């Protein structure tokens with residue numbers, strides 16, 4: 001077990017728990033916020049604090065250079081200071097974390113130039129741009145399209161890397177590049193006209209979902225059974241939500257608050273991103289911790305409940321039907337806790353993997 005990596009992992013899990021509490025208060029529960037700025041820090045805590053730290057840690061391990069760890073460290077610290085209301089230091093340090101991740105991914109491109117490494121570098125740069133816009137005064141709903149771009153492009157790059165093993169024909173790569181170009185154009189347009197930028201981004205997410213459903217290895221792995229089927233189903237369900245979010249973004253454009261905003265954001269963040277995490281946890285945790293995480297059929301409980309409770313929340317948002325949104329969102333939190341419990345109790349010691 002790589003105990004030296006535990007502090008950063010613990011920091012990211014701690015920030016996730018704080019983000020969940022903040023999310024419950026944002027849903028409408030009149031519970032104490034612990035510190036006054038916490039509810040408004042829900043987004044930065046989730047995207048930068050939790051996911052930025054985990055992704056930064058994974059990249060630092062892959063790069064194998066000590067300075068690479070500055071990215072997850074700064075991302076985590078920046079999110080923590082933001083939650084404590086220490087501004088502008090929190091957003092500034094968070095931006096430094098994304099700068100560190102951009103530097104890490106650019107070094108990887110220089111070592112191994114390929115479409116997927118370039119997309120991962122673009123993803124980190126997208127996060128950096130979003131964080132800089134936020135640091136210089138844009139509101140979170142105006143920069144969230146960049147934060148979504150960071151996570152969607154990161155996952156897209158990783159899936160492209162895996163699809164290489166199927167030796168795809170040239171059109172597969174070119175259509176992927178075209179889809180990424182649509183997403184980048186959407187983000188750039190958002191700086192000029194947010195509704196238009198959001199709609200073009202939404203088109204990009206929809207096209208990416210279609211590309212993944214058509215090309216990704218997941219479709220073939222469903223029939224294999226065991227861990228492969230579990231991962232494939234988590235991926236396919238995630239692609240469905242990405243497409244749904246794309247359609248919502250095209251319809252609602254620059255929505256910046258309220259139930260439709262909630263539905264759009266969490267279709268991506270919970271339906272797509274979290275489902276990807278559920279799938280990839282079986283690979284990421286062993287690499288990060290040097291411990292084994294054997295697949296267990298009970299993982300279907302957190303996977304199934306994630307999607308069922310999200311359907312309830314999004315239906316509640318769109319109808320609108322307040323109890324559906326409130327209870328769907330609350331159950332989303334319980335599902336994340338269940339995922340953590342299932343994962344921690346399944347971890348097994350084994351000789352450390354090489355870094």
Ligand code: HEM
Pocket residue numbers: 020023024026027028040042043044046047051140141144147256257258259261262265266269270273274329330332333336
């Ligand atoms: C697990 C349960 C979650 C709950 C209960 C929750 C709750 C909420 C609520 C109620 C809002 C406000 C929506 C509105 O203005 O109407 C919100 C916004 C947001 N959420 Fe979540 N959320 C959850 C998960 C996530 C995840 C996993 C992410 C990212 C990975 C995320 C990122 C965001 C962001 C970026 C915003 C926009 C923040 C802002 O505009 O200030 N959420 N969330």
